[in-house]
Amino acid sequence: MTGAYFAAAPCAFCNIVFGFNPERVPSIPLNAWRIAEIITEGGEPPEPLPNVPICFDCLVKINRLRMEEGFDPITPLEGAYEPAEGFPP
Numbered sequence: 001m002t003g004a005y006f007a008a009a010p011c012a013f014c015n016i017v018f019g020f021n022p023e024r025v026p027s028i029p030l031n032a033w034r035i036a037e038i039i040t041e042g043g044e045p046p047e048p049l050p051n052v053p054i055c056f057d058c059l060v061k062i063n064r065l066r067m068e069e070g071f072d073p074i075t076p077l078e079g080a081y082e083p084a085e086g087f088p089p
């Protein structure tokens with residue numbers, strides 16, 4: 001027997017709820033901005049909180065900015081925005 005499932009959560013950037021494969025979606029720690037601020041200030045960063053997902057529309061915008069800054073775009077894993085096969089772990 002086969003199954004499929006997906007997770008739904010608000011995007012880390014736009015806060016819109018979307019569906020995704022929880023094992024493949026790109027994500028960042030919930031406190032990523034705070035960690036970046038503290039590192040920029042030269043301080044000791046806190047432990048990262050659990051990761052939050054990034055929706056496809058925001059990933060496109062992030063990649064546009066990354067390429068403008070000379071960084072490689074982030075390539076999501078195949079199936080990141082599709083239901084996962086099988087059953088939740």
Ligand SMILES: [Zn+2]
Nearest residue numbers: 011014055058
């Ligand atoms: Zn988003």
